[in-house]
Amino acid sequence: MDARFTDEQDEIRRTLRELLGKRCGPDELRAAVDTPAGHDPALWTTLAEQLGLPGLALPETYGGVGCTATELALACEETGRTLAPTPLLATAVLAAPLLLDLGTDAQRAELLPRIASGALTATLAVPGPALATALALTGHDPRGEWAGGGRAGGVQARRAEGGWQLYGQADQVLDGHSAPLLVVAAHAGGFARSRVLLFLVRGDAAGLTRVRQTALDATRPQGRIQLRHAKAELLGDETVDTLPALARLGGTAAACLAAEAVGAAGRVLERTVEYVGQREQFGRPVGSFQAVKHRLADAYVQVQTARSAAYYAAWAAATEATATPSGGTAPEETAGGLALAQALEALRRAAAEGIQLHGGIGFTWEHEAHLYFKRAAGDELLFGPVHRLRAHAADAAHVFEEAGP
Numbered sequence: 001m002d003a004r005f006t007d008e009q010d011e012i013r014r015t016l017r018e019l020l021g022k023r024c025g026p027d028e029l030r031a032a033v034d035t036p037a038g039h040d041p042a043l044w045t046t047l048a049e050q051l052g053l054p055g056l057a058l059p060e061t062y063g064g065v066g067c068t069a070t071e072l073a074l075a076c077e078e079t080g081r082t083l084a085p086t087p088l089l090a091t092a093v094l095a096a097p098l099l100l101d102l103g104t105d106a107q108r109a110e111l112l113p114r115i116a117s118g119a120l121t122a123t124l125a126v127p128g129p130a131l132a133t134a135l136a137l138t139g140h141d142p143r144g145e146w147a148g149g150g151r152a153g154g155v156q157a158r159r160a161e162g163g164w165q166l167y168g169q170a171d172q173v174l175d176g177h178s179a180p181l182l183v184v185a186a187h188a189g190g191f192a193r194s195r196v197l198l199f200l201v202r203g204d205a206a207g208l209t210r211v212r213q214t215a216l217d218a219t220r221p222q223g224r225i226q227l228r229h230a231k232a233e234l235l236g237d238e239t240v241d242t243l244p245a246l247a248r249l250g251g252t253a254a255a256c257l258a259a260e261a262v263g264a265a266g267r268v269l270e271r272t273v274e275y276v277g278q279r280e281q282f283g284r285p286v287g288s289f290q291a292v293k294h295r296l297a298d299a300y301v302q303v304q305t306a307r308s309a310a311y312y313a314a315w316a317a318a319t320e321a322t323a324t325p326s327g328g329t330a331p332e333e334t335a336g337g338l339a340l341a342q343a344l345e346a347l348r349r350a351a352a353e354g355i356q357l358h359g360g361i362g363f364t365w366e367h368e369a370h371l372y373f374k375r376a377a378g379d380e381l382l383f384g385p386v387h388r389l390r391a392h393a394a395d396a397a398h399v400f401e402e403a404g405p
Contacts, residue, residue, distance in 0.1 A: 005074075008071075009070070009071060009074055012051070012056075012067075012071055012074055012075060013074050013075075013077070013078055015051060016047075016051060016053075016075055016078040016079070017078050017081070019046070019047070019050070019051070020078060020079065020081070020082045020084055021082070023040075023043050023046065024040075024043065024082040024084045025082075026368050028040065028043075029082065029083060029084070029085065029219065029368070029371075032085050033085050033218040033219055033221070036177075036178070036212070037175075037177075037178040037221070038085055038175070038177075038178065038212065038218075038221025039085040039086050039087060039175075039178075039221065040085070040086075043084070043086065044086050044087060044118060044121075045118055047086065047088075047118070048117060048118025048119075049118065051075075052064070052065045052116070053075060053088060053092070053118075054087075054088070054091055054092050054096075054115055054116055054117070054118050054121075055092075055096075055112075055115065055116025055117070056071055056072050056075055056092065057069060057071065057072040057092065057096075057097070058092075058096060058100065058112055058115070058116050059100075062100075062108060062109070062112035062113050062116055063112070063113040063116035063117060064112070064116045065116075068318035069252045069255060069256070069314055069317040069318040070314045070315055070317075070318040072092060072093065072252075072256055072314075073255050073256045073258075073259040073310065073311075073313075073314035073317075074259065074314070075088070076088065076089070076093070076256040076257070076259045076260040076263070077259040077260060077262055077263035077310070078263060079260060079263070080259065080260030080261060080262070080263030080264040080267075080375075081263040081264060081266065081267040082267070083219045083264060083368075083371055083372065083375060084219075085218075085219045085220070085221065087121040087123075087175050087178075087179065089174060089220075089256070089257070089260070090121065090122065090123035090124070090174040090175040090179060091115060091121045091122050091123065091175075091179070092115075093252065093253050093256045093257075094123060094124040094174070094183075094249070094253060095115075095122035095123055095124050095179075095181070095183050096112065096115050096122065097249050097252060098124065098183055098198060098235065098245060098246075098249060099111055099112060099115070099122070099183070099235070100112060101245050101248070101249075102198060102235050102236040102240045102242070102245055103235055103236055104236055104237065107200070107233075107235065107236075111181065120180055120181060121175065121178070121179045121180060121181070122179050122180070122181035122182070122183060123173060123174050123175045123176055123179040123181075123182060123183065124173075124174075124183045124185070125155075125170040125173040125176055125182050125183065125184045125185065125201075125225055126146065126147065126170060126173075126184075126185045127146070127147055127154040127155050127168060127169065127170045127171075127185070128146065128154070128170070128171060128172075129171065129172055129381075129382075130146035130147070131172065131382055131383065132382065132383045132384065132388075132389075133146045134146055134147070134185060134246050135246055135247070135249060135250030135253055135254070135383075136246065136247035136250045136392075137250050137253075137254055137336070137337050137340070137383060137389060137392065138337075138383075138384065138385075138388040138389055138391075138392050139388070139392055140392070140395075140396075141243075142243065143194075144185075144187070144194075144195065144196035144242075144243055147185050147186060147187050147196045154168050154186070154187060155167070155168030155169070155170060155184060155185065155186040155187065155227060156168055156186060156187055156188075157186040157187065157188040157197060157199060157232065158188070160229075160231075163231060163232065163233060163234075164188075164199060164231075164232045164233070164234055165207075165229045165230060165231060165232065166184060166186050166199060166201065166227040166229075166230050166232045167227055167228060167229055167230075168186065168226075168227055169224070169225065169226045169227065170184065170224070170225050170227075171213070171222075171224045172213070172215075172222050172224075172382065173210075173222060173223050173224070173225055174220065174221070174222055174382075175221060175222075175223065176210055176222060176223030176224065176225050177210050177211060177212040177213075177221070177222075177223025177224075177225075178212075178221070178223070179203065180202065180203040180204075181200065181201075181202060181203065182200070182201040182202075182203070182208075182225065183198055183199070183200060183235060184198065184199045184200075184201050184225075184227070184232065185197075185198055185242070185246075186198075186199055186232075195242075196242045196243060197234060197235070197238065197240075197242055198234075198235040198236070198240075198242055199232035199233060199234055199235060200232060200233040200234075200235055201227070201230055201231075201232050201233075205230045205231050205232070206230065206231060207227060207228040207229045207230035207231065208225065208226070208227060208228075208230045209225070209226040209228070210223050210224065210225040210226070211223060211224055215378060216374050216377055216378045216381065217371075217374045217375050217377070217378030217379070218371075218374070219371060219374075219375060220375070220378055220379070220382075250336065250337075251313075251316070251317045251335070251336040252317040252336070253336070253383075254313060254336030254337050254339065254340040254383070255310065255313035255314040255316070255317045255335070255336045255339060255340075256314070257340050257343070257379060257383060258306070258309065258310035258313055258314075258336070258339040258340045258342070258343035258344075259310045259311075259314060259343075260343075261306070261310075261340070261343035261344055261346070261347045261375070261376065261379065262303065262306050262307045262310045262343050262346065262347075264347050264351075264372050264375055264376075265303045265306065265343070265346045265347040265349075265350040265351070265372075266303055266307070266350075267372075268347075268350050268351050268354045268369060268372040269296070269299055269300060269303055269350045269353075269354070271354065271369075272296065272350070272353060272354040272357050272358065273287065273296060275357070275358055276292055276296070276357055279359070286357070292357065295353055295357070296353065296357075298349075299346075299349050299350050299353050302345070302346045302349055302350070303346045303350055305342065305346070306339070306342040306343040306345070306346035306347075309335075309338065309339040309342045309343070310339045310342075310343055312335055312339065313335040313336045313338075313339035313340075316335040316336070317335075317336065334393035334394075334396050334397050337389045337390070337392060337393045338389070338390065338393045340383060340384075340389055341384070341386045341389040341390050341393075344376055344379055344380050344384060344386055345386055347372065347375065347376040347379075348373065348376040348377070348380075350372070351369065351370075351372040351373035351375075351376055352373060354369045354372065354373075355369045355370065355373060
């Protein structure tokens, strides 16, 4: 394994950092989150046209760049540095891989080129606060009970004339209020023979109602969708195995989220170090005090360790090394969840130190330090919590099981 980045990967990072530095400063960020969509469509168009960001990990056959999850994670690290409110996570990390993995040839040909060009954004909708479970990050549910279990609640699918109809509700859907295409997880087959399938719902479908939610992290806009006999199209066919596909997606999503959190943690730590080097107290810079040095050094070590874990998780997702020849669990299978847990902890620590060491301005609404702390807390609510990420990884790796004779 060569751990060095290629020239192409370094160029992706450099170009994206330069562009976001010009187009996504604190003022632009606040203006974007206050729009109805929660992001700047002009910035998204620029990212698509100049960098091909939406199609970074899509095959060239469908208009993508043809890169891997590693490049996608590196891009997420750069968007995380500025907390850029873009549809990248919902579209390129969550929805597009499912369309590529499970979609029919016709569905791929219709949708993926539009996603790669930036003309179409999409998202994954699962019922309730169950996204982490659906992606197999915090638990294993072989029957898909998180989708409603065939009982009342969740989202239910039934055959209708000319296709399918969905009935139910999904909360906390990333970009659910604005994405023109929804990939909705729903139960079909009734209670006795229920199974989870994925469906495509167009944003203008009759029976679909959606509204933007007030989220803890305003840079990660969320929506609530309500489906009342909404017309839907089955993703792929009824023979596809949805739950393993979602679990595979979980590894890539966790790696990208970890890289994003590491980028945010690194940036808020950089700003804090810069500030304590300038602010003076008792006639000397605050950063010269030993207690401050120790705290920032500890945060730096935590961020760098999380960065290494995130890079490894991205490499593991790209190489799809998920099983050992003996049939056991390979380290790569748990890399994403562990990296995400470590990155969220590092971001929370770096953001908390940033708020406190910035003194009187650190906790104010005008300063952006609180946005980084909210990103850590918001992501933990959506994809964690940290202790459950670690517990599930330990269970998957059989860490606490007694060895056989």
